[in-house]
Amino acid sequence: MAHAHALTHDDVMRPPAGREPGSGVYNEKLGMWVFLGSEVMFFTSLIGAYIILRFGHPEKWAPPGEVLNVPVTAVNTFLLICSSVTMVKAFASAQDGNQRALRSWLLATVLIGASFVGVQVYEYAELVHKGFVPSEGLYGSTFFTMTGFHGFHVTVGVLCMMFVTWRAFQGKYTATDHRGVEVIGLYWHFVDLVWIILFTIVYLI
Amino acid sequence: MSWLLPPHASSYAADIDWLYYLILIITGIAFLVVQIGLVWFIIKYRARPNGKALYTHGFAKAEWIWTSVTAVVVVVIGLLSAGVWDRIKGRDSIPPGAIPIGIHGKQFEWHISYPGADGQLGTGDDLSIRNQLHLPLNKPVVATLTSEDAIHSFFIPAFRIKQDAVPGMTIRVWFQPTDTGTFELACAELCGLGHYRMRAVVTVHAEAEYQRWLDERGRAAAASPTALLQR
Amino acid sequence: MEQVKHSHPNYIGIWVALAVLTAVELGVAFLPWSKTTLILLLIGLALWKALLVALYFMHLRFEPNRLRILAIAPLPLAVILVTAVITEYFW
Amino acid sequence: MRVAFGIVLALTAFGCGGDNGGASDQPAAGQEGGGAIAPAGGGTITGTVSFTGTPPANPTIDMSEEPACAQKHAGGARDPQVVVNDGKLANVFVFVKSGLPAGQTYPVPSSAAMLDQDGCLYEPRNFGVMVGQQLEIKNSDPVLHNIKAVPTKNRGFNISQPTEGMTTRRTFNTEEIGVPLECNVHGWMKASVTVLNHPFFASTGNDGTFTIRGLPAGTYEIEARHEKLGTRTQSVTVPQDGTATADITFGAAAS
Amino acid sequence: MASTAAVVHEPALEHAHADDRPFIRKYIFSTDHKIIGIQFLLMSLFFLLIGGMLAMVIRWQLGFPGRAMPGGGVLPETMAPGGIVLPEFYNSLVTMHGTFMVFFAIMPLLVGVFGNYLIPLKIGAPDMAFPRINMASFWIAVPAGLIMLAGFFVEGGHAAAGWTGYAPLSANPELTGVSLGQQLWCVSLIILGLSSIMGSFNYITTIINMRAPGMIWFRLPLSIWALFITAILVLLAMPILSGALIMLLFDQTLGTHFFLPAQGGQPLLWQHLFWFFGHPEVYILILPAMGMVSDIIANGSRKPIFGYTSMVLAIIAIGALGWGVWGHHMFMSGMNPTLGTGFMISTLLISVPSAIKTFNWMGTMWGGNIRFHVPMLHAVAFVSMFVIGGLSGVFMATTPVDIYIHDTYFIVAHLHYVLFGGSLFAIFAAVTFWYPKMFGRLMNPLWGKVHFWLTFIFFNAVFFPMHGLGAQGHMRRIYDPTEYEFLAPLQGVNRMITISAFLLFTAQIIFLVNFIAGWFKGAKAGPNPWQDNGLEWATPSPPPHGNFPVTPHVYRGPYEFSSPLAVDDDYLPQSRKLETDREPAVLPAGD
The missing domain is CATH 2.60.40.420 (Cupredoxins -  blue copper proteins)
Structure with missing residues (x-):
């Protein structure tokens, strides 16, 4: 827009030119890292409540594997790790400017991410069928709230990833400007990181 | 309405009042210094036709002075209060031999149960009365606070005692009445539409009279159980 | 200043490490050790995996220090909240 | 200046957009049918509920902290859970449990x-x-x-x-x-x-009697509920435009 | 120092390029931070008015318990049959007064309005880092406000568990008879939390990455430092509230058991989560006010701020320590008393930075050449009132005294002295100070002074006696104080407070009229009516879209008043280049 000319266009992947040195990274990446700070605090409140409640009444939690289906979620965790790898491969190919590899890696990430959500929905259906529901007690309340909101974040991530993939197919991401891929990658890895912690403290402890 | 605290009638109320007045004096001095200083600066340094402000970015020495003075005052207040807090609510602050009285808060009334002859709460011979707390003079009392529905707060202004009764928790808090007479007990935590009506009367008797009252009420209750016990 | 094909961190290596660590976690979780050692070990493994993802996948290793500080700024707050509320039980 | 004016326009348009679903406690208008209850039939069930054995003593209520109510109970308040006047039980709710013609709707009394x-x-x-x-x-x-x-x-x-x-x-x-x-x-x-x-219910007064009017002929099962002494059911046959009597007794022990 | 400093470089003030965006894009769905700031201003003034009206009904019931409120007949039968306020409606009033004032009036007024309007202008940026997210942040806050308003009209009445929403009263609909109202309260605050988080990461990115050349960290005006630390507090505190509200919402709807003790839930967990958000929240409500008051007092005294670095460190200290004091709200709540001692110490320590700031404001006025324009009046009143609020806070920080005064009117007096006496006076100052920059016209100074003096007097008449009420043990949030014999002698004071409160409310109409009339009849204001040094005063009023045709360069701090370098006038704008000034070291490929 009209005012953009004050922001020089030479390299958008570096901090804004003609400005005091700030964080050393371009605006969108800094914005995403700051946003992830707030996400950390959001999961702090949910996981913190879980840790506090479980510390208070450990007897209300079943030993690992008794109620929750660990094998299926272990595969699911591996799926999410793979989607992190495909995401980072997509970013690497975006850096190299290899459009075809970028598109295929992005597609792979979208598919694996969506299948993670699918497996989680299946796991929920299985649990609810078995009578393990949020109103069952502390165990059900904390489990469904934490994994539910993590699933919600993964779903939002998959939707954004689809949008980025659609733009990739339009060739919007070149070697000099692939901010979208890097920023959605940061969000995706964060969601994967949260799941890695969640998987351990919910399923394995 | 006097600015001083109302007359107190329990053992540690004097410590609380003393701390209150200490802080009132300290903050009073600080209040005067700041307000008078402000008024003085406003008058002295108001804009004059060709007045010139002093170009200075501040003096580190002055900053260090008021920072350290404030810090010292604040730490002193903290140390003084920590002692009193520990005596009132510390882990082993409840004096031995304190009379256990069950204070059960429920939406909009207090059920106060007195230990029967065995002196223990929760045994069969307890006497439960609605909104009436009768206490012997100069005897430590430990109130065992429980709540049935929302959070209530056991607050007797004259004894300077306040403690929330949290559902799912049993909280023990002690006090020792030092004056006979009747005082009022109120709920100090919003607990629903009748929160303002959770009023109970606290009556402090001399020792013998308290015992006589307890026996008389015990006999009356034994004769015909009150509605409360038949939940 | 065209970015020539620059070196990428060994992503596949990290992937394998994560997979192995997950497998180890699964193994450890069902061992009959004492509860506390199990919890500490599992949380340690989880934090190790999380660190790997953060350093290599989120490139924190290659970012300026200012961004790293900014990234880990909220963590002490989480620790303050949980430890303070847990002391609620030691009364 | 148009800056501020435009925004105020937008905000007021949104501002009063809050939905105002009516509070549901307004009187439910338009539901009641003709004035008095149009009797579906002429039959009546009357009866008395009596109590055998010595009634349990009603517990006293400590109203000392509620003087406004305490003065309304001269000899000390008692919780009237079981009220028996010379063998007759009060506060019993009697209603027709089954036997009404199916699908029949009754106008709501105004x-x-x-x-x-x-x-x-x-x-x-x-x-x-x-x-x-x-x-x-x-x-x-x-x-x-x-x-x-x-x-x-x-x-x-x-x-x-x-x-x-x-x-x-x-x-x-x-x-x-x-x-x-x-x-x-x-x-x-x-x-x-x-x-x-349906309108076929009644509560017993102090004399323990109840009357249910306007019943079409037929056999009905009536139920009597007391807060303390439990429930009793009894079947009654009501002749056309006649009166059937149903006497119910409650014992000391809740059946 | 060369005394003859000729003016060399002044950013051109030519009229901005024509702006061709349609009315809708320019004023309603605008991505210009200035328009969004003004939109937040109008929305939060609307909710300030609503909060004020709720307060009037509360004061009527406390002043004249059980008597029909004049004009109360308009209220429905579930709230005030025949104009007599019902207890459950009174609890909703208390809850909604707190909620509207904290979340929909003071917070948007400080963070939404001045964060949006001032940050890009004062650091020399064309707009926020993410203009579209900035617009979305406002347009998500509007439905949050509407949902909160809608709560009054649902069956069962509005939320009635206090603005703090303590569980289990808030989590179990049976205890209050309010189910949908409490759920709307939760949903509305979650949506507002989302809007605040979007706003805060926008502010943080803009301040870190888009400062004009020469605007190094220690040349930032204190208002921007305060807004920066506040944005970090918002960023990290609001998600905690969102998480806690989600759990509360699930407790009410899905039957989960986070805060219901029957199944092992923890009522204290809600208080810990709420106040872990709550105390940073109250610093969110005061820090921007402190920052803007520092700017205005320096301007009014025509003197550099006293101890700029220690002021910045005090803001950072308040922001950091703010996370470690939340337990002082819970001394009596059944919390572990050893925690009580710990929180007492951290709370007492946090009063030190506030003391530093107060003495620095006084140091600024010392030796000044004070001009008493309306913003300066409000700013000085802020300092005076905030000190009373701060000092009454010391009473509560000490645990034994808090045993007596917790949940009494002493607390109500404290919070109103810091929120009304503090933040609202600072808001009156800031609105009057930046009004010419926003609308190009000045608010009428005479009416401004009338409004100031009436508000100042009636504010003290309303809230100072509350300290006394609290000292006598008058509990807060009670519907009818005449139930208690020990409160009967205080009823006269309650009546006096009610009458003063009504006068205080009517005095605010002067501000409202002055504010609106100023758009049309206010005196034309040039670019720098207050002769201030900030970058925003180097742009025309109101600044064009894109703010600075040429990105300004900054050569000095924001408070160079009465500087020996500036010979003819007593201020030296940051962007004015003197011969002795060196060009800032700008990144390569600068313009």
């Missing part, structure tokens, strides 16, 4: 059922209303009462009446047996209201 709070006690303690009928709750004490209904099928309410003479109207819209009403300011105040979609 007059409200009355519930009074006098001397920190509910009056009546065990009564019925029709679905959609107005229940008028009156506070005859100069103290705060709150009326808390905790039904399972209906939507509950928890309303207060701080001043004397205050009346509030509420309706129930699904059938439910024995909706408990309580006052939280006075823990001993208990009442029970049964919501039915």
Whole structure:
């Protein structure tokens, strides 16, 4: 827009030119890292409540594997790790400017991410069928709230990833400007990181 | 309405009042210094036709002075209060031999149960009365606070005692009445539409009279159980 | 200043490490050790995996220090909240 | 200047957009049929509920902290859970449980059922209303009462009446047996209201008698409920335009 | 120092390029931080008015318990039959007064309005880092406000568990008879939390990455430092509230058991989560006010701020320590008393930075050449009132005294002295100070002074006696104080407070009229009516879209008043280049 000319266009992947040195990274990446700070605090409140409640009444939690289906979620965790790898491969190919590899890696990430959500929905259906529901007690309340909101974040991530993939197919991401891929990658890895912690403290402890 | 605290009638109320007045004096001095200083600066340094402000970015020495003075005052207040807090609510602050009285808060009334002859709460011979707390003079009392529905707060202004009764928790808090007479007990935590009506009367008797009252009420209750016990 | 094909961190290596660590976690979780050692070990493994993802996948290793500080700024707050509320039980 | 004006325009347009769903307690207009209840038939069931054995002593109520109510009970308040006058049991709610012609709908009476709070006690303690009928709750004490209904099928309410003479109207819209009403300011105040979609119910007075009118001929199963002594069922055959009597007895032990 | 400093370089003030965006894009769905700031201003003034009206009904019931409120007949039968306020409606009033004032009036007024309007202008940026997210942040806050308003009209009445929403009263609909109202309260605050988080990461990115050349960290005006630290507090505190509200919402709807003790839930967990958000929240409500007051007092005294670095460190200290004091709200709540001692110490320590700031404001006025324009009046009143609020806070920080005064009117007096006496006076100052920059016209100074003096007097008449009420043990949030014999003698004071409160409310109409009339009849204001040094005063009023045709360069701090370098006038704007000034070291490929 009209005012953009004050922001020089030479390299958008570096901090804004003609400005005091700030964080050393371009605006969108800094914005995403700051946003992830707030996400950390959001999961702090949910996981913190879980840790506090479980510390208070450990007897209300079943030993690992008794109620929750660990094998299926272990595969699911591996799926999410793979989607992190495909995401980072997509970013690497975006850096190299290899459009075809970028598109295929992005597609792979979208598919694996969506299948993670699918497996989680299946796991929920299985649990609810078995009578393990949020109103069952502390165990059900904390489990469904934490994994539910993590699933919600993964779903939002998959939707954004689809949008980025659609733009990739339009060739919007070149070697000099692939901010979208890097920023959605940061969000995706964060969601994967949260799941890695969640998987351990919910399923394995 | 006097600015001083109302007359107190329990053992540690004097410590609380003393701390209150200490802080009132300290903050009073600080209040005067700041307000008078402000008024003085406003008058002295108001804009004059060709007045010139002093170009200075501040003096580190002055900053260090008021920072350290404030810090010292604040730490002193903290140390003084920590002692009193520990005596009132510390882990082993409840004096031995304190009379256990069950204070059960429920939406909009207090059920106060007195230990029967065995002196223990929760045994069969307890006497439960609605909104009436009768206490012997100069005897430590430990109130065992429980709540049935929302959070209530056991607050007797004259004894300077306040403690929330949290559902799912049993909280023990002690006090020792030092004056006979009747005082009022109120709920100090919003607990629903009748929160303002959770009023109970606290009556402090001399020792013998308290015992006589307890026996008389015990006999009356034994004769015909009150509605409360038949939940 | 065209970015020539620059070196990428060994992503596949990290992937394998994560997979192995997950497998180890699964193994450890069902061992009959004492509860506390199990919890500490599992949380340690989880934090190790999380660190790997953060350093290599989120490139924190290659970012300026200012961004790293900014990234880990909220963590002490989480620790303050949980430890303070847990002391609620030691009364 | 157009800057600010444009924005105010937008905001006021949004500002008063808040939806205002009417509060559901306005009187349910348009539901009641003809004036008085059009009797579906001429049959009547009358009867007396009697009590054998010595009635349990009603517990005393400690109203010392509620002087306004205490003075209304001369000899010390008692909780009238089991009220027996020379063998006759009061506060028994009798209603037609089954046997009514299926699919028959009955007009909702326009007059409200009355519930009074006098001397920190509910009056009546065990009564019925029709679905959609107005229940008028009156506070005859100069103290705060709150009326808390905790039904399972209906939507509950928890309303207060701080001043004397205050009346509030509420309706129930699904059938439910024995909706408990309580006052939280006075823990001993208990009442029970049964919501039915037919008008064939009555509560026994102090003389233990009840009358259910307007029944078409047929055999019905009536149920008598007492807050303490449980329930009794009995089947009754009502002749065309005749009167059937049904005497129910409650023993000391709840059956 | 060369005394003859000729003016060399002044950013051109030519009229901005024509702006061709349609009315809708330019004023309603605008991505210009200035328009969004003004939109937040109008929305939060609307909710300030609503909060004020709720307060009037509360004061009527406390002043004249049980008597029909004049004009109360308009209220429906579930709220005030015959104009007599019902206890459950009184609890909703208390809850909604707190909620509207904290979340929909003071917070948007400080963070939404001045964060949006001032940050890009004062650091020399064309707009926020993410203009579209900035617009979305406002347009998510509007439905949050509407949902909160809608709560009044739902069956069962509005939320009635206090603005703090303590569980289990808030989590179990049976205890209050309010189910949908409490759920709307939760949903509305979650949506507002989302809007605040979007706003805060926008502010943080803009301040870190888009400062004009020469605007190094220690040349930032204190208002921007305060807004920066506040944005970090918002960023990290609001998600905690969102998480806690989600759990509360699930407790009410899905039957989960986080805060219901029957199944092992913890009522204290809600208080810990709420106040872990709550105390940073109250610093969110005061820090921007402190920052803007520092700017205005320096301007009014025509003197550099006293101890700029220690002021910045005090803001950072308040922001950091703010996370470690939340337990002082819970001394009596059944919390572990050893925690109580710990929180007492951290709370007492946090009063030190506030003391530093107060003495620095006084140091600024010392030796000044004070001009008493309306913003300066409000700013000085802020300092005076905030000190009373701060000092009454010391009473509560000490645990034994808090045993007596917790949940009494002493607390109500404290919070109103810091929120009304503090933040609202600072808001009056800031609105009057930046009004010419926003609308190009000045608010009428005479009416401004009338409004100031009336508000100042009636504010003290309303809230100072509350300290006394609290000292006598008058509990807060009670519907009818005449129930208690020990409160009967205080009823006269309650009546006096009610009458003063009504006068205080009517005095605010002067501000409202002055504010609106100023758009049309206010005196034309040039680019720098207050002769201030900030970058925003180097742009025309109101600044064009894109703010600075040429990105300004900054050569000095923001408070160079009465500088020996500036010979003819007593201020030296940051962007004015003197011969002795060196060009800032700008990144390569600068313009």
